[in-house]
Amino acid sequence: MYATLAELRNRLAALGDDDTDEALTELLEDASMVIDDEVGQPLTLEETTVTLDGTGAESLILPRWxxxxxxxxxxxxxxxxxxxLEHGVxxxxxxxxxLTRLRRCWPCHDQAVRVTLTAGYAEEDLARRVRRFCLRLAIAGRRNPAGADSEDIGDTRVRWHTPGMELTTGEKRVLARYATRP
Structure with missing residues (x-):
């Protein structure tokens, strides 16, 4: 998760809302997944093993960074x-x-290279704006779960400019710097 339960609880308390830790944790997880889906990779630091197709070239692009x-x-x-294979040799x-192959090229066939790597950002290195986006999404999921933009009650119509749990165009633009490569 890109924000803490305490950060979300503080923001909701300022709005007069209170909920269980379980419900708020679920909102933060959902908000973090919206961000991950936008950038195409988890941003948190983690070890993973990937299998790559060989290209016959000297370099391979790892999917995480x-x-x-x-x-x-x-x-x-x-x-x-x-x-x-040995690093440096x-x-x-x-x-x-x-990933650069020394003194030769990578093989040129499917599933030719298996790499165990650690990639992502340490929690303290994630930009404050990513935490802010996560909190905004979680609050939107709590206050406007259906993502409604208007409500009709009799002759009265109320229109909001607060989306549900979806990123704004500006947020997407900022998150593009974290996007995975094809």
């Missing part, structure tokens, strides 16, 4: 034979998520 560590790289032959990697 920023990369903070590469624990293992294994080349997988067409017959399933695995060859662990067989490959190098960059924080921007480029």
């Amino acid at each position: 920023p990369v903070t560590a590469v624990a293992a790289v294994v080349e997988v032959d067409l017959d399933g034979t695995e060859r662990p 067989d490959y190098t990697w960059s924080r921007s998520g480029v």
Whole structure:
């Protein structure tokens, strides 16, 4: 989650709302997933293993970034034979998520390379605006769960400019800097 339960509780208290920790945690998780869906990757720091198709080129683009560590790289032959590679001898990697093969190219077949890497941002490194977006989304999910923009009661119509749990165009523009690469 990109914001804490305490941060959400403080914001809702200012609005006169109160709810259970379980319900608020669910709102924060949902809001974090909206952000993850927009950028195409989780932003939090985590270790993951990915299998990549070989390109026959010297470089492969890792799907997650920023990369903070590469624990293992294994080349997988067409017959399933695995060859662990050594950092600095067989490959190098960059924080921007480029895996470079040294002295040769990566194989050119499907599921040719398996990489165990750590990528994402430490909680303290996530921009304050990501936490703010997460809190706004969670509050919108609490106060306007259906995402309604108007309500008719008899002859009276009320129109809001507060979306439900969806990102605004400006928020999407800011989050684009965290987006995964194709």
